[in-house]
Amino acid sequence: MYTKKVMEHFKNPHNLGNIKNPDGIGKVGNLVCGDVMHIYIKVGENKKKEKIIKDIKFETFGCVAALATSSVVTDLAKGKTLNKALELKKDDIVKSLGGLPQIKIHCSFLAIDALSEAIYDYLTKNKKSIPKKLEKNHEIIKKELEVIEERYKDLLKKK
Numbered sequence: 001m002y003t004k005k006v007m008e009h010f011k012n013p014h015n016l017g018n019i020k021n022p023d024g025i026g027k028v029g030n031l032v033c034g035d036v037m038h039i040y041i042k043v044g045e046n047k048k049k050e051k052i053i054k055d056i057k058f059e060t061f062g063c064v065a066a067l068a069t070s071s072v073v074t075d076l077a078k079g080k081t082l083n084k085a086l087e088l089k090k091d092d093i094v095k096s097l098g099g100l101p102q103i104k105i106h107c108s109f110l111a112i113d114a115l116s117e118a119i120y121d122y123l124t125k126n127k128k129s130i131p132k133k134l135e136k137n138h139e140i141i142k143k144e145l146e147v148i149e150e151r152y153k154d155l156l157k158k159k
């Protein structure tokens with residue numbers, strides 16, 4: 001069902017964990033399955049003085065594919081300029097994993113959304129201009145996360 005690559009990332013995820021004092025955090029959740037993903041970024045500059053993703057880590061509470069897609073998205077985004085990182089698509093993730101079962105394609109959206117939210121967070125905190133598409137995406141993601149938090153609030157309180 002899963003490719004060898006997916007299982008490799010699942011068993012030995014890259015960039016797992018969080019970053020102390022990150023420059024941006026992306027928190028996303030999926031309304032249907034309830035999986036949650038957090039991505040942390042540190043922003044630096046390349047030789048051309050462009051902003052790049054210097055470091056990136058993730059924490060995922062979810063399925064095998066959610067873990068593998070988080071792991072691979074951090075590999076793909078690391079070292080890229082923010083603009084290039086924002087151009088990453090779910091197809092890039094699915095391709096890097098050698099494919100995903102159709103029913104698990106939505107997990108790759110979650111990884112892309114977590115990355116774009118981390119960049120959104122960085123741009124907002126640093127009062128930089130936000131591309132329209134990113135702003136629109138952020139509003140949708142924010143609403144989904146609110147629904148999930150509301151759904152699990154009793155569970156979270158008990159902890």
Ligand code: FES
Nearest residue numbers: 033035063066107
């Ligand atoms: S089943 Fe929901 S992210 Fe994988």
